[in-house]
Amino acid sequence: MYVFNISISILDNYILRVVILQSMDDFDDDEWAEMQTKYVAHIITEIPKIKAALNSKDYQALMIFGHNIKGSGGMYGFDDITDLGFKIETSAKAEDLNSLEEFVGELEKNINAKKPK
DSSP states (O other), rough: OOOOOOOOHHHHHHHHHHHHHHHHTTHHHHHHHHHHHHHHHHHHHHHHHHHHHHHTTHHHHHHHHHHHHHHHHHHHHOOOHHHHHHHHHHHHHEEETTHHHHHHHHHHHHHHSSSSS
């Protein structure tokens, strides 16, 4: 039963991503680049808040943040951000501060590398 629920969840996520990506086909390259730039800028503004959550061991806030970027990263074409979101969410659920520090640091480095030059 558990595997079936996971499969449905993955299937639902896949369908959602396909629908979102299909609707984004209407954007030209400049519009798409602008949306990605705004997403990157938003995540950069979130980094200090996430570091504050790390310092205060606010695992709930970290879990929500991880969950949010897990869903939004791929939508903007950043599967690596989605992967980090999953790792942050999972580590927050486990209250694994060392892993959280590592993954948040990796996210910060990764997202800063995506800033437009």
